[in-house]
Each structure stands twice: as structure tokens, then as C-alpha cells.
């Protein structure tokens with residue numbers, strides 16, 4: 001009896017030795033030298049260090065595997081196990097996350113962080129559970145700036161111009177408010193659209209504008225800080241529940257540590273990339289006076305009211321409250 005048990009455990013051991021590691025595919029759309037790109041690589045390093053031979057993380061940056069149009073569907077099909085879309089790209093799954101797109105809601109990234117860590121912010125991580133998606137954490141990128149092939153100083157400067165936007169009805173309404181033409185397009189197409197002048201402008205963070213070279217094909221960047229571009233790292237409920245509890249904990253801890261590193265990078269990267277863009281002299285910076293910025297606020301802030309019912313007044317109020325330190 002003893003002998004059979006020993007044999008069985010030896011067999012299991014040898015099978016484990018030869019079993020292929022479980023692959024976690026992590027797909028994203030940005031470059032590797034961005035907060036998200038670096039976070040994904042750190043996550044890979046930590047998981048493979050802590051679960052050697054058992055789990056392997058394959059990172060696919062730059063929309064190599066899936067892009068904006070299909071990454072969440074691919075997650076639900078288990079063709080990929082982790083994605084980290086911008087918070088603007090979840091509209092098909094929940095309207096609650098639209099709160100992050102409301103223009104001029106957050107004063108700075110510290111306020112965004114306070115909201116994400118608050119009870120209301122943490123609740124949003126599970127707001128898509130009925131659709132099979134589970135948020136594992138938030139990751140920062142930074143505040144968005146406008147860019148175009150003309151200086152955008154006053155809201156009237158945007159009139160009639162085509163702007164590429166992420167797939168968000170709130171962002172569409174934000175550009176409608178200044179009589180511009182919002183065009184929803186995947187991130188992977190932005191550079192070509194700008195280069196060929198199929199569109200006139202876009203909005204993004206300094207690190208995305210730098211890493212994807214948008215500044216080389218846009219004559220002006222307005223430092224508007226009008227909204228936030230952050231991420232939610234999501235997995236599918238089905239995949240997450242299929243993991244043994246102890247391994248899941250190790251994977252989650254690794255992700256939390258990778259997020260902490262990504263957030264640290266985000267804090268400095270946008271400023272560094274802004275400087276690199278300015279040093280390149282390929283584009284000009286438009287700095288708004290407080291009175292000019294106030295004109296953008298006055299015209300764009302009424303957008304909030306249109307989305308209040310879907311997002312929830314309580315959620316908006318909690319986000320606003322995060323501006324108070």
C-alpha cells in the first residue's frame with residue numbers, strides 16, 4: 001500500500017516536472033516604454049520568479065495580439081487572460097466607468113488616485129462581473145492634453161476640426177460641446193490618421209504622445225489637463241476562478257507590486273516625455289492662461305449632466321469629493 005502511494009506521488013512529481021507551464025497572455029496596445037508597458041514586464045518577471053516552471057507570462061504590446069476593437073471580447077473567449085484597457089473603453093460592459101471621462105472632473109492625479117482607492121472607486125472594479133469581467137486593479141497613466149495642427153487656445157479654435165477619440169460617448173460629447181467632430185478610432189491607427197491629415201487632432205497623455213510619436217505629426221500641443229487617462233487591469237471571471245487559490249494569491253500580489261511600479265513610473269514619465277517632446281522642437285506648446293482654461297471648463301463641464309443618470313450621481317459625487325485632500 002505504502003509502495004503504491006510513494007509510486008503515485010513520484011509519478012505526480014515527474015508529471016509536474018514535465019508539464020508545460022500555464023501561460024498567462026497579457027495583451028495591451030501601448031509601447032513598452034510607457035507606464036503600462038513597464039508594469040506588464042514587471043508582472044511577468046515577478047510571476048515567473050515566484051512560480052517558476054508553473055506559470056509563464058507572455059506580454060504582447062503595441063496591439064500585436066489584440067487591439068482596442070477586440071481585446072475585451074478575446075478576454076471573454078479566454079484567448080488572452082489579462083488586458084489593461086483605458087477606462088474609456090469599457091462602455092459596452094458598464095456605464096459606471098464613464099465617470100473617469102467627465103471633462104475637468106479631477107483636479108490632478110492625486111485626486112484620481114484617492115477616488116480609485118475609495119470605497120466607491122473599488123466597487124467599480126466589480127461592476128462588470130455580470131458580464132464575466134473582473135477588475136484586478138487600476139493603473140495610472142496621467143492627464144490628457146489636446147493636440148492639433150493649429151494652436152488650440154480657445155474652445156472656438158476646435159470648431160469644425162476632426163479629433164480622434166477613444167470609444168467613449170462622454171469624450172464624443174466633450175468634443176461635440178466645442179462644435180468639433182469626434183471620430184472613434186483604435187489607438188493603433190492614430191499616428192497614420194494624423195500623418196495623413198485624415199484627422200486634425202487628438203487627446204492623449206504626454207507618454208502616449210511621445211512613445212507613439214504623435215508630436216512629430218501635430219504642430220501644437222495644448223497643455224489642458226482636461227481629463228484623465230488611466231487603466232483597469234481586467235481578467236475574466238472564468239479564468240480567475242480556474243486558478244488554484246494559492247497561485248491566484250501569488251499572481252494577485254505580483255500584479256499589485258507591478259502596478260505600484262507602473263504608478264511610480266507614471267508619476268515621472270509624463271513630465272520626462274513632455275520635456276523630450278519640447279526638446280525635439282517638432283511641435284509647439286500652447287500654455288493656457290487661467291481665463292482661457294476657464295472657457296474650456298465652462299463649455300465642456302455641462303457634459304456631466306448628460307451622463308449623470310447612467311453613471312450615477314453618487315459615483316460622480318464621490319469622484320468630486322476626491323478633489324478635497
Ligand code: SIN
Nearest residue numbers: 029030086166187204
Ligand atoms: C492606451 O493608453 O492604452 C491607449 C490610449 C488611447 O487609445 O488613446
